Amino acid sequence: MNVKHAVDDFLMYLAIEKNYSENTVNGYSYDLKTFEEFLxxxxxxxxxxEMYAL
Structure with a gap:
């Protein structure tokens, strides 16, 4: 599984399972996509x- 797929799954989990507000999900989304851009x-x-292999 790649980072983008994991992030998308996590954001869906927050929105559907945890029922987090749209603003909260957007905040997580911004931070995680910024992390992906950093990578x-x-x-x-x-x-x-591959992230665990050094």
Whole structure:
């Protein structure tokens, strides 16, 4: 599973299962997408299984 898929699943979980407000989900979304952009800029792995391999 890659970061984008994991983020999308997590945001859906927050909205549907946890019933978080739209503003809260948007805040998480912004932060996690910023993190994903950071990984891309620094040529880091986007696959979750590769993130643990050093």
């Amino acid at each position: 891309v800029r620094h040529n880091r792995a986007l696959e979750l299984t």
